[in-house]
Amino acid sequence: MTEGYDLDLLLWFRDALGLVVLGDDVPPRAVPRSPDRSDQLADDERVAAAGRWAAWWRAALAFAGESQRAEAPAGKGQFLAWVHERAVVHEAIGVPPDFAALSDVPSLRDAVVRLFADARRDLSGREAARAGALPRRATAEDHRGLAALAEDVARAHGVGIGAVRGAVLVVAVEGPWWRLVGPGVVVCSSSAYGDDAAFTSEVVRAAFVSALRA
Secondary structure (H helix, E strand, O other), X not given: OEEOHHHHHHHHHHHHHOOOOOOOOOOOOEOOOOOOOXXXXXXXXXXXXXXXXXXXXXXXXXXXXXXXXXXXXXXHHHHHHHHHHHXXXXXXXXXXXXXXXXXXXXXXXXXXXXXXXXXXHHHHHHHHHHHHOOOOOOOHHHHHHHHHHHHHHHHHHOOOHHHOOOEEEEEOXXXXXXXXXXXXXXXXXXXXXXXXXXXXXXXXXXXXXXXXXX
């Protein structure tokens, strides 16, 4: 499981700019709500910006999921080459501070660059608030439950426990909400993951099973 800063950042931009993006893999509104910065785009720029944001979102999801499931190679040289390759892919998706990959839709890129400092400050404040609130941490019982779930999936599919792998990408959106976004990769809302045992089990099982079926 990983909490996705990059993904939360993209959702902040979507909501702040008031982009209307449709798609089964597009989460509901982020929480807490982003400030209204819809004036950063003209009305005639919105359709192109929303379409480009959708492509950005899906590329970021794929990258985050692959990063969680990939195994870094052994050996210093191979590892450094792998890290460099991942950095190049990440850059091609769109990263701060210049978000060069969004240059094909200048209106979106310009708005994102202008708002990046506000977004980073806002998201950092949310992280600090969560830390100050002492959020629930995973317990030994949680780990035992996930291990038992993995064993159950392995038995059901006739594979060894080592073959059962998956990634859960957690985003701060209204929920409970989750979607399978690739083999072995699920994105879900943080509002229920970890606190709602049934929701967590459903999400993790979906990740495990989809990876085995791929």
